[in-house]
Amino acid sequence: MVEITGTLLFPSEGEMAGQFDEYDCYIESLRKDEYPMLENGIYLDHAGTTLYSKTLMDNFHAEMMASLMGNPHSSSPASQKSTQLVENIRAELLQFFNADPEHFDLVFTSNATAAIKLVMEAFRTRDEGFFFGYHVDSHTSLVGLREVASEQRCFETDDQVYQWLAENRDDYHQKQLLAFPAQSNLNGRRLPRDLCKISKKFRTVYTLLDAAAFASTSVLDLEDHDVAPDFTVVSLTKIFGFPDLGALIVRKEVTHLFQNCRYFGGGTVDMVVCLKEQWHAPKSGPLHERLEDGTLPIHSIMALKSALQAHRKLFRSQMQVARHTMFLAKMLYERISQMKHGNGTPVCSVYKHVTSTYDDHHTQGPIVAFNLRDSRSNWISNAEVEKLASVKNISIRTGGCCNPGGLASALQLQPWEMRENFSAGYRCGGENDVWNGRPTGVIRVSFGAMSTKSDIEEFIQFIDEFFVDKTIEKLNAPSQELLADPLEQRFHVESLTVYPIKSCAGWQVPENTSWDIAPEGLAWDREWCVVHQASGKALSQKQIPAMALIRPMFNFKTGMLQITAPECVSLIVPLSKDPSQFGNPHLTSGTTNVCGEPVKAQIYKSSVVADFFTKALGVPCTLARFPASTFTSSTRHSKLHLQGLRQDTNAPLPILLSNESPILTISRSSLNRLNEQIKLRGGKAVHPSVFRANIVLSESPFLPPGHEQPWAEDNWQGILISSFEKPTSLIKAPVKSVSEMAAAKGTSPFATFLIIGPTCFFLGILFALFPYDYNVLWTAPPVDPANPLVDPRESYFLLQENHLKFLHASPPLISRILHIVIGTGLLGFIMKLYKPSEANMLFDGASLALYMCGITVYIANIVKGLRMVTAGQYGASPLQPGEKITDKLMDGTDAEYVGREDSLRVMAASNTICALVLVGVLVLQAGEWYAQRKEAQEIEEMDKVRDEKRKEKAKESGKKKQ
CATH class of the missing domain: 3.90.1150.10 (Aspartate Aminotransferase, domain 1)
Structure with missing residues (x-):
C-alpha cells in the first residue's frame, strides 16, 4: 500500500535533531521571500490546504505568458501542444508517486471528493449492487459512498477489518469495496499498511485508499503494484497549494469496472448516434480518456508543472x-x-x-x-x-x-x-x-x-x-477577602449598553434611565440583524468588520430607530411591533439563519433599507427583525443549560438574536487585570466595547488600592437582576475580533499622518522662498555712491520677482498636487474631529484653527500676489519717477496705493506668516502625542505601584498565616 523508507526518513534521534534545526533554519530563511502571506500570521491548517510559493506563481505566470494553449479535443497546433503537455504532467505525477505507468493510470479531477465519486460511478451501475465497508476514521466524502451501496458496514476498529477479511469468501455474490484513509484527517492516526495486501487474496474485494491527508506531507509509494490499492485518491492542492486539482490513481487491472458507467461527456467517446438510435462508442484508449469528461482544466494542469518544479527546488524531496x-x-x-x-x-x-x-x-x-x-x-x-x-x-x-x-x-x-x-x-x-x-x-x-x-x-x-490560569493556587478556592464582603455592596453597574442590531455598534443607555428587562434579555437588545439577500444568513463582524461602524440610535419620542453609517444618509425604521401604522413597511416573513439555527423573521423588502445596508457594507444585504413577540416554532433559546453552565436545566431561557445568553456581562476589575498583562507584552489596552457586553460591573471606587478582585466572577453561579436570573458566567476574555473601537481606532494615527504630511509638504515650499523673503523684509544694503538714485534693494526685489514668476509658470499639475495635499490635511482634521474626545479637542481644534488661518492667507494674499507679480500689474495708474501717492490723491486721479515694492513685501510677509502658522500646527500635534505618551507612562507607573502594594500585602498575609 503505502511505503516510507524508514532508514532514510528517520535517522537516529541525535542526528534527526541536528538535521531538523538545520532544515528548520533553511525553511525559516526562505519564508520571507517565498511565503510573504505568512509575514503577519501563523498558518496551522495544512491538512485543509497548504500554501503556494512565490516561485510557483512566478513560474506559472511566465509559462502562461509564453505558451499558446488550445482545447485538447481539437487538432490545431495549440491544441496538440496542450495534449502533449497534459500527458507529460500525467507521467510526472505518476513518477512523483512512484507508480509505474505500465500498471497505473492517473485521472485528473477537480478534487479528491470528485475522484471518490468516479469510483462510486463504477460500482453503483452494477445490477447486483455492491457491498461497501469503510473504516470509522474515514473522511465524510468516503462515508457518503454508503448511500448508493446495497449493503454497508462501518468498521469501528482495525481488528474488525481483519476479522471481516478473515471471514470473507472468494465466491461472494457481489463486488465488495473496502475504503479507508491512509491517515486520519482528524488526529493524524495512520492505519495499518497491510490491509491492501490481505485484500488481494479475495477476487471480489477491491480497495479504495484515501491518501489526501497522507500524501500532503509524506511519501506515497506505489512501487509494488501487486499490493497497491486498486483506487487511490489524492488532493494535489494539499500537496502543492496550487492549483486546485485532485487525482484518481487506478490499477489498470481493475479498469474493467468502469465499463458499465452510463454517462459520457465531451471528448470521452469515439462516436455518438442521436437520430433514430441510441448508441455510442466509448474511447478505446487509456482509462483517463473515458473518465475525463469535457474540456480538461488545461491551465490548472499546466500549473502542476511549475508546482512540481518549485516543490523540488524549495523542499528538496517529499521525504525531507x-x-x-x-x-x-x-x-x-x-x-x-x-x-x-x-x-x-x-x-x-x-x-x-x-x-x-x-x-x-x-x-x-x-x-x-x-x-x-x-x-x-x-x-x-x-x-x-x-x-x-x-x-x-x-x-x-x-x-x-x-x-x-x-x-x-x-x-x-x-x-x-x-x-x-x-x-x-x-x-x-x-x-x-x-x-x-x-x-x-x-x-x-x-x-x-x-x-x-x-x-x-x-x-x-x-x-x-x-x-492558562497561573493565578489560581487551589481548585475552586474563592478569596476569603471576597467572601467577607457582601457582593451587592462591592459591585455596581458602571454602564448599560443595548445592541439593537446584531453585530453592529451599541447604544449606551443614559444615566439615571430605567430600562425594561424581559425573559429574552434587555428590551430591544439584538432584535434586528443584517441578512445576506442571496443566502439569507445573518452577517457578523467576523465576516464583515465594517458592521461595527453602523450605529443605531433610539428616538422614543418619535418611536423610531435611527441608523447611521459612514458615507450613507441616515435610515429610520419604526420601533413598533406593528410598523404598518407608520406607512408601508415592505415587511415579509422569511427564514434566515442565525448561528446555525433557522429563524422565522420579518425581512425588510424596502429598496431604501436594502440600499442603505448594501452601500454601508459592500455586500447585497438588508435588515431583518426577530421581535420578542415572535412565538413560533423558530423561537430561539439559550444553550447554556446544555453547556453545563446552569444548574436549572429544565427550562431553557428564550433569547432573540444573541449567540449564547440573553445578557452578557463583563467585570471591570478583570478587564483591568487583562490590560495589565497586555501592556506588559507591549500591546495596547482593550476597551470594554471589544466584549460587546450589555453590562459592565465595577467594584466600589472607595476600595483601597490593591483590593480589586479580578476573575472573581469565575466563582459565581450567576447574577440576580430583580427577578431575572442571568444564566451565564461573566465573559473573561475578548470574544470578538472587531469592535466599534477596533473598526475605528485605526483612523487616529492615519488622520494624524494626513495632517502632518501636507503641513510639512507646504512648509517645504515656503522654506524654499525664505532666502528671498528674508532679504526683502529685513535686509537693507548701503546706497551705491555711484548710483544714488537707484534703490539698493532693487536686486532683492528682482530676484524675488523672478522666482515668483518661475513658480507661477510651473505646470498646472504642480498646483493641483499642492491643492490636493492641502485638502488632504483638511480631511485628516475632519477624521480626528468627527467624534472628538476631551483629550484631543483642544489640540486638534486649535490645530484646525491655525490650519484654516494658513489657508486663508494662502488664498487671499499668496495666490493673488502670484498672479499680480506674473502679470506685472501692481496698480491702475503707475507712478512716474519722483511722483508720490499724495500727489495723485491731490489730483483726484486713480493711484497705486500698494506699489511694486510694497506688493513684494506683502508677499514675503504672507509667506512668513503662513510658515509660522503651519509650524504651530506641528507643535500642537507634537504636544498631543506627548500628552498621550505621558498619560500612558503615568498609567503604567500607577499599575506598577499597585502591583508592588499587592505584593507587599501578599507577603504580610503570608507572615500572618505563619
Whole structure:
C-alpha cells in the first residue's frame, strides 16, 4: 500500500535533531521571500490546504505568458501542444508517486471528493449492487459512498477489518469495496499498511485508499503494484497549494469496472448516434480518456508543472518534508501535553489513538488534535478559541473536521447523543460547541512543508496568554477577602449598553434611565440583524468588520430607530411591533439563519433599507427583525443549560438574536487585570466595547488600592437582576475580533499622518522662498555712491520677482498636487474631529484653527500676489519717477496705493506668516502625542505601584498565616 523508507526518513534521534534545526533554519530563511502571506500570521491548517510559493506563481505566470494553449479535443497546433503537455504532467505525477505507468493510470479531477465519486460511478451501475465497508476514521466524502451501496458496514476498529477479511469468501455474490484513509484527517492516526495486501487474496474485494491527508506531507509509494490499492485518491492542492486539482490513481487491472458507467461527456467517446438510435462508442484508449469528461482544466494542469518544479527546488524531496513535519508535530504534542494551570490541572486534552505514537511515522502523521480546559477542568469553547486565534491572526481548524466517525470515537459520543445535539440546535461549524458539558468538536493543528518551529512557539504563547490560569493556587478556592464582603455592596453597574442590531455598534443607555428587562434579555437588545439577500444568513463582524461602524440610535419620542453609517444618509425604521401604522413597511416573513439555527423573521423588502445596508457594507444585504413577540416554532433559546453552565436545566431561557445568553456581562476589575498583562507584552489596552457586553460591573471606587478582585466572577453561579436570573458566567476574555473601537481606532494615527504630511509638504515650499523673503523684509544694503538714485534693494526685489514668476509658470499639475495635499490635511482634521474626545479637542481644534488661518492667507494674499507679480500689474495708474501717492490723491486721479515694492513685501510677509502658522500646527500635534505618551507612562507607573502594594500585602498575609 503505502511505503516510507524508514532508514532514510528517520535517522537516529541525535542526528534527526541536528538535521531538523538545520532544515528548520533553511525553511525559516526562505519564508520571507517565498511565503510573504505568512509575514503577519501563523498558518496551522495544512491538512485543509497548504500554501503556494512565490516561485510557483512566478513560474506559472511566465509559462502562461509564453505558451499558446488550445482545447485538447481539437487538432490545431495549440491544441496538440496542450495534449502533449497534459500527458507529460500525467507521467510526472505518476513518477512523483512512484507508480509505474505500465500498471497505473492517473485521472485528473477537480478534487479528491470528485475522484471518490468516479469510483462510486463504477460500482453503483452494477445490477447486483455492491457491498461497501469503510473504516470509522474515514473522511465524510468516503462515508457518503454508503448511500448508493446495497449493503454497508462501518468498521469501528482495525481488528474488525481483519476479522471481516478473515471471514470473507472468494465466491461472494457481489463486488465488495473496502475504503479507508491512509491517515486520519482528524488526529493524524495512520492505519495499518497491510490491509491492501490481505485484500488481494479475495477476487471480489477491491480497495479504495484515501491518501489526501497522507500524501500532503509524506511519501506515497506505489512501487509494488501487486499490493497497491486498486483506487487511490489524492488532493494535489494539499500537496502543492496550487492549483486546485485532485487525482484518481487506478490499477489498470481493475479498469474493467468502469465499463458499465452510463454517462459520457465531451471528448470521452469515439462516436455518438442521436437520430433514430441510441448508441455510442466509448474511447478505446487509456482509462483517463473515458473518465475525463469535457474540456480538461488545461491551465490548472499546466500549473502542476511549475508546482512540481518549485516543490523540488524549495523542499528538496517529499521525504525531507515528512521528516520535518513529523518533528514539528512531536514537538507540539510534547509541549501542550506538559502545559498546566496554576493549580496543577492540565490545560490540554490530546486525542491520540492508543496504537499511535509521535515517535513512529508508521502510526502517526503531523496532526495534533486536542481540546482546552480551564483551571476547573471545564471545557473551553472551540468557537472562542478560534475567535481569539483570529485576533492573533492564527489559522487553525476547529469542529468535526469532516470526520464524523473519528470525532465520535475520540469524544466518545454515542449516536443518540449526536442526534440529540442536532435536535437541540447544534450544527457543524456553529457557535455553540459545548453541549451538556461536553465538547462536540476538536482543535486541529496540522503542519506543512513550510511550517517552522517559530509557528509552534507563537501558538504555545497564544495558549499560555489566553487560556492558562497561573493565578489560581487551589481548585475552586474563592478569596476569603471576597467572601467577607457582601457582593451587592462591592459591585455596581458602571454602564448599560443595548445592541439593537446584531453585530453592529451599541447604544449606551443614559444615566439615571430605567430600562425594561424581559425573559429574552434587555428590551430591544439584538432584535434586528443584517441578512445576506442571496443566502439569507445573518452577517457578523467576523465576516464583515465594517458592521461595527453602523450605529443605531433610539428616538422614543418619535418611536423610531435611527441608523447611521459612514458615507450613507441616515435610515429610520419604526420601533413598533406593528410598523404598518407608520406607512408601508415592505415587511415579509422569511427564514434566515442565525448561528446555525433557522429563524422565522420579518425581512425588510424596502429598496431604501436594502440600499442603505448594501452601500454601508459592500455586500447585497438588508435588515431583518426577530421581535420578542415572535412565538413560533423558530423561537430561539439559550444553550447554556446544555453547556453545563446552569444548574436549572429544565427550562431553557428564550433569547432573540444573541449567540449564547440573553445578557452578557463583563467585570471591570478583570478587564483591568487583562490590560495589565497586555501592556506588559507591549500591546495596547482593550476597551470594554471589544466584549460587546450589555453590562459592565465595577467594584466600589472607595476600595483601597490593591483590593480589586479580578476573575472573581469565575466563582459565581450567576447574577440576580430583580427577578431575572442571568444564566451565564461573566465573559473573561475578548470574544470578538472587531469592535466599534477596533473598526475605528485605526483612523487616529492615519488622520494624524494626513495632517502632518501636507503641513510639512507646504512648509517645504515656503522654506524654499525664505532666502528671498528674508532679504526683502529685513535686509537693507548701503546706497551705491555711484548710483544714488537707484534703490539698493532693487536686486532683492528682482530676484524675488523672478522666482515668483518661475513658480507661477510651473505646470498646472504642480498646483493641483499642492491643492490636493492641502485638502488632504483638511480631511485628516475632519477624521480626528468627527467624534472628538476631551483629550484631543483642544489640540486638534486649535490645530484646525491655525490650519484654516494658513489657508486663508494662502488664498487671499499668496495666490493673488502670484498672479499680480506674473502679470506685472501692481496698480491702475503707475507712478512716474519722483511722483508720490499724495500727489495723485491731490489730483483726484486713480493711484497705486500698494506699489511694486510694497506688493513684494506683502508677499514675503504672507509667506512668513503662513510658515509660522503651519509650524504651530506641528507643535500642537507634537504636544498631543506627548500628552498621550505621558498619560500612558503615568498609567503604567500607577499599575506598577499597585502591583508592588499587592505584593507587599501578599507577603504580610503570608507572615500572618505563619
